[in-house]
Amino acid sequence: MEKIINITLKVWRQKGPKEKGGFETHKLEGISGDTSFLEMLDILNEKLVNEGKEPVAFDNDCREGICGMCSLYINGHPHGPDNLITTCQLHMRHFKDGDTITVEPWRSAAFPVIRDLMVDRYAFDKIIQAGGYVSVNTGGIPDANAIPIPKPVADEAMDAASCIGCGACVAACKNGSAMLFVSAKVSQLALLPQGKPEAKQRAKAMVLKMDELGFGNCTNTRACELECPKGVSISNIARLNREFLVAKFSD
């Protein structure tokens, strides 16, 4: 009943950001379909360590699809060939016996490779630092129920806020654009009354930072939305465009 497969892995290996990388081929046998993709890489690494070789470096942490740390580009898709999941939620049952699986790091000029499959996504943090917050200090806050927020608005803000900052949108975009990421945060805070007072400033500052960091221009291909593990919608991008244009025209 349980599916057992043999696979060939083509894995990207790269010593450091400046060094030249290349693919390495490994064969793995007897992988259970219930194994997650990252556990399969654990098996590979265990094998490599036992052979005295350096294991493949890849980012991962929570392994339950919420921290956004895992970031593998598998067979032409960020987070692999299944919808609405992160790499850690991908299971080997999605592959066939004898498959060759290509594993690559996110590729974008703004996400340089650190080692093997690990990339540096601090650019995302810099964008948030530029304005992805409501400027309130701790304490001295009015009661949480002081401002009622219509449920549909709160729900829509929640949908935007479900972004996990993994970078799959940038990895999938042929333009290396971070618009889905930026728009998710701008949307969440633009929708809520708490975020409205500095909505204009926020949209401008975050877009400026995004451009400065070398992300591409959005051409509405929708690849980001289709590959987003949390299903964040491009309607957020439309809202960001609106917020930004209104802010600039009202200057």
Added chain:
Amino acid sequence: MYWLFNSSIGRKFIMSISGIFLLLFLLFHMSMNLTLLLPDDGKVYDMICEFLGANWYAVAGTLVLAAGVVVHIVYATMLTLQNRKARGSDKYLSSNRTETEWSAKNMYVLGLIIVLGLVIHLWNFWYKMQFAELIGCPDAVTGGSGLVKELFSSPCYAIVYLIWLGAIWFHLTHGVWSAFQTLGLSGKIWYPRLKMISNIVSTLIVVGFAAIPVYFMAVHLLCGNN
């Protein structure tokens, strides 16, 4: 207003505005073309042609239109170059298998095909009409219906034009909703509506344009050389 040129959304704004402007021109041009189908041997059409001719308002309109085209192309090139740079130098070995719309990923290539078609088109018509009139050439054609008939009596030209229109259709199906998305005039509810409007408008325009070569080619093939 410096932001229009140095921010990604500003640049995209220019793309959408110029695109929408060109779309409006296409609608006008298509409507005008359709008068060729009136059973009046091209009289109305020629009247419009003569009305426009090389008059100052037509020349001004042409210049604005040309500017629109140039801006659209220049910005498309600029954005494409920037986007390639943002993508980084390493390409994916396993390519990109996200199932997006084909046209969305090939707007620039489609644009190039359209420009190529445009050159042929200008050579076929504008050069012999408004341009000739402007430089005071005595052979300048003032009513274009004859040119149309003549051109599309060649099935080769008709087919080239149809291919060109195909490229325009693909370009527009993505371009129209995309322009509204960039202007921020989309959202969860309006996205599917805009997609539908986009498809309808593109199809209308392309079918309207295609009717002319198809009609004249058919007339030529079925009724001989009259």
Added chain:
Amino acid sequence: MIKLDAKIPKGLLAEKWTNYKDHQKLVNPANKRRLDIIVVGTGLAGGSAAASLGELGFNVLNFCIQDSPRRAHSIAAQGGINAAKNYQNDGDSIYRLFYDTIKGGDYRAREANVHRLSEVSVNIIDQCVAQGVPFAREYGGLLDNRSFGGAQVSRTFYAKGQTGQQLLLGAYSALSRQIHKGSVKMFVRYEMLDLVVIDGRARGIIARNLVTGEIERFAAHAVVIATGGYGNAYFLSTNAMNSNGSAAAQVYRKGALFANPAFAQIHPTCIPVHGEFQSKLTLMSESLRNDGRIWVPKKIEDAVAIREGKLKPTEIAEENRDYYLERRYPAFGNLVPRDVASRAAKERCDAGFGIAPSGLAVYLDFSDAINRLGMKTVEARYGNLFQMYEKITDQNPYETPMMIYPAIHYTMGGVWVDYELMTTIPGCFAIGEANFSDHGANRLGASALMQGLADGYFVLPYTIQNYLADQISVPRFSTDLPEFEETEKAVKARINKLMNIKGNRSVDSFHKALGSIMWDYVGMARTKESLKTALEKIKELKKEFWTNVRIPGEVGSLNTELEKALRVADFFDIGYLIALDGLNRNESCGGHFREEYQTPEGEALRDDIRYSYAACWQYTGEEKDPELVKEPLEYEFVVRQQRNYKS
């Protein structure tokens, strides 16, 4: 021996925190700029503390093990956060939240701390809403609540099934704002390797840059440990892969006491283990027990047939199912607290009624709920959890019951801190799950988020000033001081020792072996014998680790195997402490269940006369057992009772 002073303020329970704040020392704004604070960790506790301290004007250095502060494992909390807002008008109050928490913790927490926690819980919700946290709302636009285990009121605020994520992102945004302002300096992909103590005070840390492998020194006037719990000592847990107990172990080795290590919470609803290569266990929210019914087959032959794949759960008739929680605890049924539900599942599986090929699983069945409420309602309530379950197991929980089994989830024990959240090393503070203070022997659902944020936003920013007020004349430290030199040398020696073993076994294989010792002998049900066995086995394994581990790669560059090795080395010490503490505590309470100490019905039997204390362990050297220091728990305001969930 060290004398413990919890520094609990005088006065009535409800006035202690106010009194403290009214009389504590403060640091004026000009002086704040001159004081450096190191915060290790960026989760709910660390992130909120770093942000709040930055806002106050302190110069904060914040260390993050992941590539971004937004990844801390607080993000994985699903269910919600408790607060005594009484928005539902169902009789909630600060006292009631305090009482539920004390009782839920099986009367092994400090009254004053827990009351303070309940008091500030209301501020947390206000704070988070102001930050733009999209909590669930009613149609009228006001905040919605749900109920959670161990409470009779609805006081849990939630944001879909991603409350932890939203709260963390709120703290992360506040933190990002301070980073932008320059008051917080963020160090990502750094791991603390040791605490630097100068003249008995915490004055800095040694950390490893995980990208370059460089060992670096950082000095400050105070160090805050906010590195979470040590559940990964069990290898398989609901913790993240990078979650570790190393910072806690480091300060413990430097003289801080480690309190109640045996109090580890085992969560009853996790997806069962499927194979030897499993790397972690996934939690299914406690909220599922609201509508799901837990059962195993009544007949042992049915259970065997299911294990062999010959029978499907849906083929077992109603009368042949044993809804054991409803049978044993008629009053609370499927909603008994976590420790009780976990032990009951283990009892059934040990008796041979477990399902799944391993025999280590029970059913969580929604067929009744679907019949009663309809598919739509069940989907609206649990859709995302069902989808998550299906992605992992490839089984559709709408059609066949879910399989669940308990797993290590949270550790109530941790670094001992006083009322001010300071450890026994002056200047070294511990907050959030890393400390031991608020949950006693068992934590109630939706209380971890509350405690992390309470410590970070509303407690530490006050109490740390009481310490720092004396430090304003102390100039910034140079990292060239001999203490830094020595500590760094010791860290490097430890690393080199590990690298030079060049043995035959991978780090993971040791970690797994340690995990299975911990689970088998220091797990849900412990005995004197099992704990003694564990101590022996851990010692042996630790010895083998230090002589036979194989770490490929170099010291001076990114080396994930070395990172893991350093953490596993600390897990040996922590695992040992857990077993030792369990052996010392001859009673059953909360997450700590000793089979020798149970009522005739199999319930936990507490011994308030002999064990009403926090067991604090003091490090005495590498080869020696630590010494036990007791902090007696005085119950001035609450009368202790046997927890009863039957009637």
